[in-house]
Amino acid sequence: MPKSFPTIRAFLWKKGSLLLLDQRLLPHQIKWVRCRTWKQVAKAITDMVVRGAPAIGCVAAYGIVLAARQKALPQAFEGLLKARPTAVNLRWALERMRQVSEVSRDLEREALAIEEEDRRANRAMGQLGAALLPENAVVLTHCNTGSLATAGLGTAFGVIWTAHQKGKIKKVIASETRPYLQGARLTAWELQQEKIPFELITDNMAAHLMNAEKMDAVIVGADRIAANGDTANKIGTYSLAVLARHHEIPFYVAAPTSTVDLRTLSGKEIPIEERSAKEVTEVRGRSIAPKNTKARHPAFDVTPADFIAAIITEKGVAKPPFIDSLRELCNSVPLAVI
Amino acid sequence: MPKSFPTIRAFLWKKGSLLLLDQRLLPHQIKWVRCRTWKQVAKAITDMVVRGAPAIGCVAAYGIVLAARQKALPQAFEGLLKARPTAVNLRWALERMRQVSEVSRDLEREALAIEEEDRRANRAMGQLGAALLPENAVVLTHCNTGSLATAGLGTAFGVIWTAHQKGKIKKVIASETRPYLQGARLTAWELQQEKIPFELITDNMAAHLMNAEKMDAVIVGADRIAANGDTANKIGTYSLAVLARHHEIPFYVAAPTSTVDLRTLSGKEIPIEERSAKEVTEVRGRSIAPKNTKARHPAFDVTPADFIAAIITEKGVAKPPFIDSLRELCNSVPLAVI
Numbered sequence: 044m045p046k047s048f049p050t051i052r053a054f055l056w057k058k059g060s061l062l063l064l065d066q067r068l069l070p071h072q073i074k075w076v077r078c079r080t081w082k083q084v085a086k087a088i089t090d091m092v093v094r095g096a097p098a099i100g101c102v103a104a105y106g107i108v109l110a111a112r113q114k115a116l117p118q119a120f121e122g123l124l125k126a127r128p129t130a131v132n133l134r135w136a137l138e139r140m141r142q143v144s145e146v147s148r149d150l151e152r153e154a155l156a157i158e159e160e161d162r163r164a165n166r167a168m169g170q171l172g173a174a175l176l177p178e179n180a181v182v183l184t185h186c187n188t189g190s191l192a193t194a195g196l197g198t199a200f201g202v203i204w205t206a207h208q209k210g211k212i213k214k215v216i217a218s219e220t221r222p223y224l225q226g227a228r229l230t231a232w233e234l235q236q237e238k239i240p241f242e243l244i245t246d247n248m249a250a251h252l253m254n255a256e257k258m259d260a261v262i263v264g265a266d267r268i269a270a271n272g273d274t275a276n277k278i279g280t281y282s283l284a285v286l287a288r289h290h291e292i293p294f295y296v297a298a299p300t301s302t303v304d305l306r307t308l309s310g311k312e313i314p315i316e317e318r319s320a321k322e323v324t325e326v327r328g329r330s331i332a333p334k335n336t337k338a339r340h341p342a343f344d345v346t347p348a349d350f351i352a353a354i355i356t357e358k359g360v361a362k363p364p365f366i367d368s369l370r371e372l373c374n375s376v377p378l379a380v381i
Numbered sequence: 382m383p384k385s386f387p388t389i390r391a392f393l394w395k396k397g398s399l400l401l402l403d404q405r406l407l408p409h410q411i412k413w414v415r416c417r418t419w420k421q422v423a424k425a426i427t428d429m430v431v432r433g434a435p436a437i438g439c440v441a442a443y444g445i446v447l448a449a450r451q452k453a454l455p456q457a458f459e460g461l462l463k464a465r466p467t468a469v470n471l472r473w474a475l476e477r478m479r480q481v482s483e484v485s486r487d488l489e490r491e492a493l494a495i496e497e498e499d500r501r502a503n504r505a506m507g508q509l510g511a512a513l514l515p516e517n518a519v520v521l522t523h524c525n526t527g528s529l530a531t532a533g534l535g536t537a538f539g540v541i542w543t544a545h546q547k548g549k550i551k552k553v554i555a556s557e558t559r560p561y562l563q564g565a566r567l568t569a570w571e572l573q574q575e576k577i578p579f580e581l582i583t584d585n586m587a588a589h590l591m592n593a594e595k596m597d598a599v600i601v602g603a604d605r606i607a608a609n610g611d612t613a614n615k616i617g618t619y620s621l622a623v624l625a626r627h628h629e630i631p632f633y634v635a636a637p638t639s640t641v642d643l644r645t646l647s648g649k650e651i652p653i654e655e656r657s658a659k660e661v662t663e664v665r666g667r668s669i670a671p672k673n674t675k676a677r678h679p680a681f682d683v684t685p686a687d688f689i690a691a692i693i694t695e696k697g698v699a700k701p702p703f704i705d706s707l708r709e710l711c712n713s714v715p716l717a718v719i
Contacts (some may be wrong), residue, residue: 045542071668088661183405218585218669219559219661219669221557221583222582222583228669228670231670231671231674232670232671235671235673241675242669242675242676242677243661244661245559245616246559246583246584246585247556247558247559247585247616247617247620248616248617248677248682249620250619250682251619252677254682265711278583278585278586278589279585279586281592282585282587282589283587285588285623285624285627286620286623286624287675289623289626289627310666323557323581323583324565324581326664326665326667326669327664327669329665331557331562332408332557332565332566332569332581333570334409335573336565336573337580338580338581338582339578339582339590341586341589344589344593353601366715371688
């Protein structure tokens with residue numbers, strides 16, 4: 044019988060405190076960090092103890108539950124919103140929690156609902172996305188979009204996981220995703236645990252493999268999707284989209300509608316977080332460049348909608364023109380649970 | 382007065398032995414390795430103590446000088462040729478040494494000539510290439526092609542260095558060049574020593590910067606150029622060529638004619654070295670992926686001639702169709718020393 048739940052969890056709400064698996068230490072060390080205050084949650088998001096747009100949304104919601112107990116809701120709404128700028132799921136979850144806070148004291152129930160909905164969304168995206176892949180598929184994915192990035196199976200990873208359950212995956216190509224190495228550290232670890240065949244590559248090998256070997260699809264997650272379909276995602280995504288287009292390989296985005304920001308009209312309006320240069324000049328604490336090297340670190344890039352074959356959401360698959368299909372999907376009722 | 386010589390040397394022939402700057406330890410440690418036998422030279426090439434196609438050619442020539450003293454020429458010609466498969470300068474230098482060995486005992490003189498010619502070729506390419514760049518140029522380069530990769534100023538790096546001397550360089554974008562990090566470790570170090578303004582990026586940031594900021598040219602070296610212009614170079618080069626084409630940025634290759642292999646008709650015939658997966662799953666001795674992760678490591682890729690705006694050699698600038706221009710240049714006499 045196929046599994047319907049992954050074994051890895053990025054966060055656990057337990058006995059009124061939030062446990063976060065410290066993703067900075069993976070895959071070499073399993074360490075849980077306990078957050079008892081909203082400030083600890085905000086810092087964990089900023090410091091990337093937890094990352095992945097949907098996971099950040101869920102975790103921020105629990106941060107608000109903690110803040111309510113601290114009688115610090117106004118500061119928490121403000122402070123958590125600033126924890127990271129690009130992923131819109133953070134704002135989305137905080138706005139949901141704020142609306143509930145205005146009419147009810149049961150914030151915990153709303154946070155649990157956000158988590159459960161994300162889990163269901165993952166399952167739905169998995170089914171919808173797997174149907175897009177051919178048999179015997181070789182699929183490239185970037186960054187980490189699995190259980191560590193969401194409440195459930197994952198977004199792009201959930202599609203791969205579901206397709207694997209259906210016997211459709213020949214192998215996954217996981218790009219290591221410099222500078223933070225989410226592909227090498229996190230996706231490789233999840234793929235290994237789920238026994239999905241894969242090969243790890245450096246980001247700059249993707250074009251060579253697209254040209255010299257078989258590749259059927261590129262599938263990635265998203266941190267924010269603008270109303271027109273422009274998609275902000277981990278740095279390197281835009282590069283893969285251009286390369287996929289050149290090699291005539293379909294490029295898919297998988298993300299719940301909580302990642303779609305209809306208020307952001309195009310990718311130009313999406314703020315791109317610039318993180319520390321040290322994350323480029325050091326790898327796992329070791330310097331890889333001369334002292335005082337000036338390095339760049341845009342943590343995300345924007346892929347214009349034009350490069351995207353389809354956006355897989357939990358409510359259906361959006362196709363171009365996304366300005367119409369995304370609005371329609373976002374305003375539709377959820378699909379019956381798959 | 383402009384400098385005409387760099388301060389960094391990759392190798393030194395001194396008192397009958399060959400000193401190699403151990404590039405695996407740069408930029409954190411300066412250590413010279415002394416080779417007294419051809420086998421030590423071959424191992425140093427295989428292990429990447431020394432790398433860079435022109436430098437490998439020069440060093441192999443000195444390996445033959447050592448082999449002659451060991452009365453081991455046949456083994457040395459065979460063993461050195463196998464040290465690394467892709468860079469054709471190795472074969473080119475060994476064939477030159479073999480021809481001399483058949484008529485003369487003065488192998489040292491030929492090795493010195495190979496080195497001196499490479500140094501002159503670097504200067505000529507520098508002048509010819511710098512003329513192709515606009516004023517105030519932002520130039521992206523990949524891997525390392527400077528003094529550490531050649532006998533002199535470098536190939537692509539020599540062009541940048543010369544353009545900088547002429548005041549034409551606004552800044553260099555150095556891609557870190559995973560997995561071996563020649564960009565972060567070696568090019569950043571050379572740029573710093575030469576006081577050329579630069580920013581280090583991860584390889585997957587190139588497309589984002591091409592799209593979001595100013596970039597005037599991409600310039601790379603080569604390990605082997607086929608008769609039709611198809612160019613084997615460090616993994617990631619093909620990716621940059623496709624991205625440069627998409628963003629309408631000229632893509633240049635700088636390499637001496639010793640890198641042009643007229644006997645290889647197209648890129649399809651160029652052997653691509655597949656190195657250890659460990660060089661991908663470990664960075665500077667530290668694991669970045671789960672145990673037993675299967676990783677790919679093609680060390681080079683092939684950029685089809687169609688993506689290349691010009692190939693800068695010491696004898697002139699080849700333009701498409703390269704099948705004609707390269708043959709003509711290779712058969713021409715050297716330019717007067719620039």
